[in-house]
Each structure stands twice: as structure tokens, then as C-alpha cells.
Amino acid sequence: MLISRRAFGRAAFAAGLLLSTSSGVAFAAEPESVEIRFLASQGGLAAHELADALGYFKGTGITLKNVGYAQGGPASLFALASGDVELGSAATAAVLNSIAGGNDFVAAYPSNGINKGTESIFYSLEGSPIKSIKDLAGKTIAVNTLGAHLDYTVREALYANGLPENAAKLVVVPGPQLEQVLRSKQVDVTAFGYWQKTFEGAALKNGPLQKIFGDTDVLGEIAGGFVVLRRDWIKANPQAAKDFVEKSQAALEYARLNPEETKKLIAEKLAARNENPDIAQYFTGYGVREGGKAVPRDLQFWIDILARGGTIPAGKLKAEDILYDPANFTVAGN
Numbered sequence: 005m006l007i008s009r010r011a012f013g014r015a016a017f018a019a020g021l022l023l024s025t026s027s028g029v030a031f032a033a034e035p036e037s038v039e040i041r042f043l044a045s046q047g048g049l050a051a052h053e054l055a056d057a058l059g060y061f062k063g064t065g066i067t068l069k070n071v072g073y074a075q076g077g078p079a080s081l082f083a084l085a086s087g088d089v090e091l092g093s094a095a096t097a098a099v100l101n102s103i104a105g106g107n108d109f110v111a112a113y114p115s116n117g118i119n120k121g122t123e124s125i126f127y128s129l130e131g132s133p134i135k136s137i138k139d140l141a142g143k144t145i146a147v148n149t150l151g152a153h154l155d156y157t158v159r160e161a162l163y164a165n166g167l168p169e170n171a172a173k174l175v176v177v178p179g180p181q182l183e184q185v186l187r188s189k190q191v192d193v194t195a196f197g198y199w200q201k202t203f204e205g206a207a208l209k210n211g212p213l214q215k216i217f218g219d220t221d222v223l224g225e226i227a228g229g230f231v232v233l234r235r236d237w238i239k240a241n242p243q244a245a246k247d248f249v250e251k252s253q254a255a256l257e258y259a260r261l262n263p264e265e266t267k268k269l270i271a272e273k274l275a276a277r278n279e280n281p282d283i284a285q286y287f288t289g290y291g292v293r294e295g296g297k298a299v300p301r302d303l304q305f306w307i308d309i310l311a312r313g314g315t316i317p318a319g320k321l322k323a324e325d326i327l328y329d330p331a332n333f334t335v336a337g338n
Contacts, residue, residue, distance in 0.1 A: 205286020
């Protein structure tokens with residue numbers, strides 16, 4: 005007798021709820037409840053938030069709790085280190101600096117990545133003489149935070165062009181004001197991070213801007229940042245950690261395959277947070293590899309750069325010791 009896939013799935017699910025015992029059959033215990041607090045990012049939706057909206061955490065015992073906004077990745081990592089949240093999210097360089105500084109963090113999954121479809125772009129005003137990386141020397145660049153992806157991208161861009169890494173001045177500007185400070189000429193250049201494509205799209209709708217360069221021109225295609233967990237939390241909650249990472253990666257894959265549906269979900273969530281839902285139309289994707297996976301180069305590239313600059317000792321960090329491996333319920337190298 006043939007059985008449909010749907011019926012087979014229901015039967016398998018029901019069977020999975022049962023455990024054999026010496027006295028007969030009993031229902032398995034419900035998954036232990038685990039609350040994961042996090043800080044949101046203005047103008048966007050993290051993959052774990054998308055996973056929650058898609059219902060991927062149902063039956064896992066995981067509950068997400070938004071406890072506010074993070075101005076940038078370093079602030080998110082500080083909250084994680086202090087125990088105010090269970091997860092952080094930051095640019096790879098910021099994550100590595102934090103780990104090198106003594107925080108026992110693990111890169112759980114790539115939060116975003118860069119490719120030619122989704123990249124950070126540095127803009128000057130239309131007609132500005134600032135047209136290349138070499139023109140950045142002595143100029144002021146607006147970024148959302150210091151010590152994170154855009155900061156290190158500027159340093160690497162200047163270095164690759166034979167200029168001192170500190171040849172440009174970076175100033176911190178919240179994402180919603182990045183366009184305003186450029187058009188009012190308070191800064192020479194504005195950088196829209198790969199996670200700020202919604203703000204970038206809204207800015208370009210208001211008039212053309214002059215692209216100077218994108219971060220893929222400097223870094224190639226690479227994970228831009230990571231969602232980070234504490235190693236002790238993973239060890240205390242191995243199943244929750246595995247479920248959290250795998251469901252978040254599944255959400256990244258959903259977004260890759262269903263961009264229009266993802267935009268609608270982002271708009272709904274932004275509206276619920278009293279943010280502008282219209283900017284969701286400019287979402288270009290998370291920019292990560294198929295399946296939401298990371299590879300060692302995503303970390304090793306920045307490890308080598310930080311070691312070159314003396315920020316961390318050579319050999320202190322290894323990519324395989326930092327990347328979380330959900331298939332093995334542990335951290336590679338431990």
C-alpha cells in the first residue's frame with residue numbers, strides 16, 4: 005500500500021514522540037524550555053528572528069526575547085560577555101578581537117555575508133572628486149560603529165593601496181542618519197554596511213550617489229559577521245544550541261530561495277517594532293553561502309590580518325577552534 009509523504013511524515017513524527025519502556029510505551033518528555041535574549045539591529049532582521057517568524061523553533065523549547073537594540077556589534081558582544089544576553093552578533097574582526105581579549109565565545113553561524121549582490125558600499129555625493137580608495141586619505145567617513153566590519157574594511161582598503169591604515173577619519177552615525185549626514189555634507193563619505201541594504205535602498209531612491217568601492221573589491225566573497233554564543237552556554241545547553249544554529253541556518257536558506265516572502269516578513273517585523281516597514285523592499289539577501297554555512301577562510305582571513313597588524317599574537321587563534329559544529333554537538337578542536 006502506498007502512503008503519501010505527508011501521511012508518512014505525520015506517522016514518523018508521532019512515532020518519534022514515543023519511548024519504549026519496560027512497562028510499555030510512554031510519551032517522551034517535552035524539550036526543556038530555554039530563553040535566548042538578544043539585541044536587535046535597526047532596519048533589519050537577524051536569521052534567528054526570521055526563523056522564529058517562520059515557526060522553526062516550535063517544538064524545540066527555544067524562546068527568543070528581544071531586550072532592545074544594539075548600536076553595533078561591539079556593544080552586542082559586550083552585552084554577551086556581561087551576561088545580559090545569550091547571543092551576540094558582530095563583524096568577524098570584532099568577534100576575533102573579543103575572543104583574543106579573553107571572552108570564550110564561539111562563532112555559531114554567519115549572520116551575513118558579502119557577495120556582488122549583497123555588499124557594503126562606500127558612497128560620496130554625485131559629482132564629488134572622491135572617486136577611489138586613494139581619494140579617502142584625509143576624508144571623513146560615516147560608519148555605524150567603530151571596531152567592526154566597516155572600520156576594518158577601510159583599514160584593509162587603505163593598506164592595499166599603499167596608504168596608512170588610519171589615513172581616513174571614521175565617525176559613528178546611526179544607520180537611519182547615514183544618508184542625511186552625507187547629503188548635508190557633514191561627512192565626505194557614507195558607508196552602508198551589507199546589513200544596512202534597506203537604508204541604502206531608501207537613500208538611492210532619494211537621488212543618485214557616487215559609489216567609491218564595495219567591500220567585495222577588498223575582501224572578496226566572505227562571511228561578514230557571526231552570531232556568537234558563549235562556550236559555557238553551549239556546553240550547558242547542547243541540544244538547544246544545536247537546534248538554534250540549525251534552525252537559523254535553515255532560515256538563511258529560506259531567505260535565499262524565497263526573497264519576496266522574506267521581504268514581507270521583514271516588513272511585518274519592522275512594523276511590529278515601530279520601525280519603517282517600507283524599507284524592507286530594499287532587502288537584497290543575507291549574502292551567505294548556500295545552507296547558511298561558514299568555511300574556515302571566513303575567520304582565518306581576519307585572523308591573519310589582525311596578526312599582521314599586531315592586534316593579536318600570531319598563532320593565538322585558529323579558525324577550527326572557534327567555529328561551532330552543530331553536527332557534533334560541540335566546538336571543533338575541543
